Structure formats: structure tokens, C-alpha cells
Amino acid sequence: MGDRRAIGVFDSGMGGLTVLRALRDTLPHEDLVYLGDTARLPYGTKSADTVTAYALQATRKLLAHDVKMVVIACNTASAVAIEPLANQHAPLPVIGVVEPGARAGVAATQTNRIGVLATESTVKGGAYARAIGALAPEVSIRQQPCALFVALAEEGWGNDAIAEAAAARYLKPLFDDPDTAPDTLVLGCTHFPVLAPAIARVLGDGVTLVDSAATTAETVAAALAANDLATDDPSNGSERFLATDAPERFARVGGLFFGSEIAADAVELVDLRHG
Amino acid sequence: MGDRRAIGVFDSGMGGLTVLRALRDTLPHEDLVYLGDTARLPYGTKSADTVTAYALQATRKLLAHDVKMVVIACNTASAVAIEPLANQHAPLPVIGVVEPGARAGVAATQTNRIGVLATESTVKGGAYARAIGALAPEVSIRQQPCALFVALAEEGWGNDAIAEAAAARYLKPLFDDPDTAPDTLVLGCTHFPVLAPAIARVLGDGVTLVDSAATTAETVAAALAANDLATDDPSNGSERFLATDAPERFARVGGLFFGSEIAADAVELVDLRHG
Known part of the structure; x- marks a missing residue:
């Protein structure tokens, strides 16, 4: 009969x-519950x-919605919280975004040179470098913080001339020397x-882009x-959205990441502080 | 003899x-103590x-450093906290950034059309519109949220082609119609x-830019x-920096705003939570 319970996702x-979107594409029949802790961001x-x-x-909030699995769709929380979460809630499967991205990168590289684009805090924390190093110590890793990408994505300016100019500037140091270019x-x-x-578009051919949302899905x-x-169950799965602050902004900006519209009244305001 | 105590500034x-820099330029002999609540940003x-x-x-933390005046160098806190602060600590003079910016804008406009560029939360809060409206009800006000400007400034990309492209995109709707352009x-x-x-550079001549840091100073x-x-006292004033988190990042990114280098070991880590 299968398990009709939902998959829980938080960030x-x-x-x-973006991870929820990849889950929806990959698993069209699963119900999904997404929790955004907007009152306490950023975690980084x-x-x-x-x-x-x-x-x-x-x-705990997601388990109150009877989820069968938890996906940590947040790099910072994946890096530090996956073990405590998995231990405390075993045998609940808990999946983060760092390990799938690292594994897909290692599978894709033919030159053993991987570049990681991330936020400053993820770069500093070194979670991708550790995960890649554990899988393939022979791979050399170069990390590039790309802080502006977050603001561009949130502004809805992720796919135009300004985004390309920012990408070109961030990527230049990684690709300047063909002997070390990933x-x-x-x-x-x-x-x-x-x-x-x-x-x-900036990279052209010859470089594989690993989308950790897709690999996580x-x-x-x-x-x-x-x-x-x-x-x-062959019917289409549903999505449910919970946010700890500003449901209106969650719906508006979130639509850019989810790739389709989120109605403001579809976002439920929740409080985690006493959970 | 004058009052040798420092001016306290927080954000x-x-x-x-940027406000501290304007204070330093305007008041070269004053000692300045700056407190950045980096552990709890953003306030917006x-x-x-x-x-x-x-x-x-x-x-309270600034008063423990014996300051003679407090400057709220933060739009969000200026909008909501200036009255409670002034009341609780009277007769300590407390100065925010919103009212000086509004006053300078009203003084500068000749067409009674003012544009306000701000963060999304400041635009939504409407503090500038209220302050301008209280001073000059005949002025029409158009607000434009410019979220990317924050990221550009923090990345050190505030004065080049990407910044100009972003400015052109944000300003276009304000200046599209010459009959309503500020x-x-x-x-x-x-x-x-x-x-x-x-x-x-994007605006060209004919538009006055009001820098609320300068007007606050x-x-x-x-x-x-x-x-x-x-x-x-005719000697040069000193600056002292306090931050509630990440003094290294405070020094590095803060130098972009202060306009001259801040040494990481010049930034003291402080805790406000039990203050």
C-alpha cells in the first residue's frame, strides 16, 4: 500500500x-510539508x-505533522545538526543537502578539481570541503563565497545581465589559471x-554544474x-507551508525559489520557541 | 573646558x-564609541x-562607557525606539537617522517630490514617509526598496558597473514619468x-542626493x-569599536563603511543579553 505520510523539509x-521544488519534480506523488524558520534567519x-x-x-514541529522523513534543506543546519537529529529521532531517516552535493560533485569530476560556490559562512565552516575530502581525498577543492547571489535570488534578479556580471566576477579567480581550474x-x-x-551562460561548456537541490531529491x-x-498512491502530492514569521513575504519571495506561485493564505504561521 | 566624554553610536x-565616518569628518576632536549588535542582526x-x-x-552598554549622547545609526531602531530611549534615559540626548534625513530632504526639494531609497522593511514601516509628511504635508513621497544595495555594499561592490546596473534598474520606475519624478x-x-x-552617475545632474549619515552628523x-x-580639547578624537559577534568580519566589512581600515584586534566582543 505504501506510506502516505508526508516528507518534512525545513530551512x-x-x-x-529550491529543494522542495526538486522533491516535487522527482517525487510527484509524495505529500510535502515545508517549514521555514523565517523569524530566526539567518542560521549561518x-x-x-x-x-x-x-x-x-x-x-519536533514536523513530527507533529506526522512526517515519515526529515530533509534539512539548509547548508548550515545540515553541516552541524544532522547527527544530533538522526540520533535523537532514530529510526527516522534524516537527509541533509551537503553530503548529496559532495557525492554528486565527486561523481562528476574527471580532473579531480571541484569548485564550491557557497555563502561566506558555509565556506568558512568547510562542510563541503570535509564531505568531499572524506569521499575522495585526491580531489582538490577551491571554495568561492558568493554573498551577492543570495540577494539576487531573493530580489528575483537571478537570471539576467546583473546576475551574469556578478557570476563572472566571482568565477574569474577560480578559472584564471587553466592548470587549476575546476x-x-x-x-x-x-x-x-x-x-x-x-x-x-558565464561558464560555457566544459564545466559541470552540480545543483545540490536536485541531488538531494x-x-x-x-x-x-x-x-x-x-x-x-497515484494521485498528485500536496504541499503545505509553515513559517515562523512574515507569511506574506514567505509566499512572495518563496515563489521565486519554489518556481511556482505560493498563495499568502497557504502559509501557516507557527511558533517553534516552545516546541 | 568642554565635555571630553565620548559620543555613543549603535547599529x-x-x-x-557610515554614520560614524560622517561624525568623524564633522567632529574631528570627539571620541566615538561604536556598538554593532552583529549577533542579532538584522533588526528590520x-x-x-x-x-x-x-x-x-x-x-546601557554605551552608558557603561560614559557616553554623553547616543546616536541610533540604524533606520529600524530609529523608527521604533527613539522615544522609549529618550524617555528612559532623559536628559541624555538621543539622535536617530530618520528625522535628520527627512528634514534634509524637505529642505532640498524644490518640486515637492521626494524619493526615498531604503530596505524593504524600512519602506514597509513607513518611517521616512511619516517624518517627511509631518514636516511638509505638501510633499509627495515615493519609496523604492533597494535590497541588493545592502549586499553590494557589504561585498565591497558599491561603486562599479554592477552597482550602476542595479541602481539604474531600481530608479527607472521613479523617473519614468517626468511629471512625477522626484x-x-x-x-x-x-x-x-x-x-x-x-x-x-546613474541620475546625472538635476537630482539632489541626501545622505542621511551626513545630515545626522x-x-x-x-x-x-x-x-x-x-x-x-584640540587633539584628534579616538574611535572604539564594540561588536556582539564576529569581530573579524566586523573589522573587514566594517572598513568598507567606515572608509578606513579597522584592525580586527581593535574590535571588542561584548555581550548585551544580560545588560
Whole structure:
């Protein structure tokens, strides 16, 4: 009969909706519950203990919606909270975005040179470098913080001339020297898939772009199958949105990441602080 | 003899350092203590009660450094917290950034049409529109949120082709119709003075740009004189920097706003939560 319970997804804000979109594309029959902790974003500047506490609260809220699996659609929380979450809620499957992106990057590179584009805090935290290094110590990794990409994506300016100019400026140091230029770029921030077409236009052919939203969705599909958790109901799955602040902005900006409109009254305001 | 005590300045982060820079230029002999609440930024998405509580904590910390005046170098906190601060700490003079910017805009316009460039939260809060309306009800006001300007300023990209392209895109709707185009633009965000040269190149002649950092510094100078609080010590004033998180980033990014280098070890980490 399959398992009709929903998949829970959380992020510090709206960027993780690129992961929700990839899940929707990959798993059209699954119900999805998305929680954006917009009242407390950004997570990237907060301590590991604080982010872990927030991630545990978010997971409890999702479990109150009877989810069968939790996806951490946030680089910061994936890097620090996946183990505590998985331990505290075993055998609930918990999937982050860092490991799938790292694995896809390692699979794609032929020159053993991977570039990682991420926020400053993700670059500093080094989660992608650690994950890639653990899978393939022979790979050399160069990281590039791309702070403006977040603002461009949130402004709805992710796919035009300004985005291309920003991408060209960020990528230049990585590709200046053909002897060290990567052949694979991992998009290590949930906001960045919105920029992928502009980045691809700047790079031209010969460089593989790894969208960690898409690779995370594939990992989720595999985990559903492995744990016998997939639904076999052939009807279309639903999406449900929870946010801890500003549902109107969540709907408006979130639509840019989700790739289709989110109605403001479809976003439920929730409080995690006493969870 | 004059009053040798320092002027205290606070902001949610580093943007207010444009105000500190204007104070340094206008008042070369005054000592300045700057507090950036980097652990809790941004303020713009938080409730008025929370921002007021944070502003009261920041003021107590500055008073522990024996300041003679407090400058709120933050649009959000200026809009909501100036009255509670002034009331609780009277007769301490408390000066915000909104009223000086509004007053300078009203003084500059000849057509009674003022544009306000600000963050989304400042635009939504409407503080500039209220302040301008109270001074000059005959002025028509058009507000334009310019979210990307914050990221451009923090990236050190505030004065080049990408900044000009962003400015052209934001300004186009304001200037499309010559019958409603403003003759005066108020920079209603402490980050935006960094963008002023790029904005001016896009606008060309005929539009006055009001930098609320500069106008706030003039207001502070007038208030020092009126309250007999100016120093008459002819030596150069000092600057002291306090931050609630990430002193290294504060120094690096803050230098872009302050206009000269800030040494990382010159930034003292402080905790406001128990203040």
C-alpha cells in the first residue's frame, strides 16, 4: 500500500524551497510539508549549539505533522545538526543537502578539481570541503563565497545581465589559471539553483554544474525506496507551508525559489520557541 | 573646558559605520564609541518590542562607557525606539537617522517630490514617509526598496558597473514619468552612502542626493553645541569599536563603511543579553 505520510523539509528561510521544488519534480506523488524558520534567519551566523537547538525544534514541529522523513534543506543546519537529529529521532531517516552535493560533485569530476560556490559562512565552516575530502581525498577543492547571489535570488534578479556580471566576477579567480581550474562546480547554497542558468551562460561548456537541490531529491527518493516509505498512491502530492514569521513575504519571495506561485493564505504561521 | 566624554553610536551591524565616518569628518576632536549588535542582526525583520529591548540594552552598554549622547545609526531602531530611549534615559540626548534625513530632504526639494531609497522593511514601516509628511504635508513621497544595495555594499561592490546596473534598474520606475519624478532622493539606509557615487552617475545632474549619515552628523554637531556638550580639547578624537559577534568580519566589512581600515584586534566582543 505504501506510506502516505508526508516528507518534512525545513530551512532557516525560503532558500530551501529550491529543494522542495526538486522533491516535487522527482517525487510527484509524495505529500510535502515545508517549514521555514523565517523569524530566526539567518542560521549561518549563529553558533552550532544554537542551530542544533533550532533544528531539533523544527523537527519536533514536523513530527507533529506526522512526517515519515526529515530533509534539512539548509547548508548550515545540515553541516552541524544532522547527527544530533538522526540520533535523537532514530529510526527516522534524516537527509541533509551537503553530503548529496559532495557525492554528486565527486561523481562528476574527471580532473579531480571541484569548485564550491557557497555563502561566506558555509565556506568558512568547510562542510563541503570535509564531505568531499572524506569521499575522495585526491580531489582538490577551491571554495568561492558568493554573498551577492543570495540577494539576487531573493530580489528575483537571478537570471539576467546583473546576475551574469556578478557570476563572472566571482568565477574569474577560480578559472584564471587553466592548470587549476575546476571541471565541476557544486552549488553549495540552497539559493543558488535560481542562478544556475546565469552561471552556466558565464561558464560555457566544459564545466559541470552540480545543483545540490536536485541531488538531494535523488537521495531522498533512494532513501524512501530503501526504507519502504514511498507512497504508491497515484494521485498528485500536496504541499503545505509553515513559517515562523512574515507569511506574506514567505509566499512572495518563496515563489521565486519554489518556481511556482505560493498563495499568502497557504502559509501557516507557527511558533517553534516552545516546541 | 568642554565635555571630553565620548559620543555613543549603535547599529544592528556595520552599516551604521557610515554614520560614524560622517561624525568623524564633522567632529574631528570627539571620541566615538561604536556598538554593532552583529549577533542579532538584522533588526528590520524583528518586532518593534524586540528592537526596542535591544536598543535599550545597547544604550546601557554605551552608558557603561560614559557616553554623553547616543546616536541610533540604524533606520529600524530609529523608527521604533527613539522615544522609549529618550524617555528612559532623559536628559541624555538621543539622535536617530530618520528625522535628520527627512528634514534634509524637505529642505532640498524644490518640486515637492521626494524619493526615498531604503530596505524593504524600512519602506514597509513607513518611517521616512511619516517624518517627511509631518514636516511638509505638501510633499509627495515615493519609496523604492533597494535590497541588493545592502549586499553590494557589504561585498565591497558599491561603486562599479554592477552597482550602476542595479541602481539604474531600481530608479527607472521613479523617473519614468517626468511629471512625477522626484528632484530629491533620500538614502534611507545606513548602507547606501557607499553606493552614492554610483547612484549619482546613474541620475546625472538635476537630482539632489541626501545622505542621511551626513545630515545626522550635522544634527549631532548642533545638539552638542545646544547642550554645551562639545569637547574643546584640540587633539584628534579616538574611535572604539564594540561588536556582539564576529569581530573579524566586523573589522573587514566594517572598513568598507567606515572608509578606513579597522584592525580586527581593535574590535571588542561584548555581550548585551544580560545588560
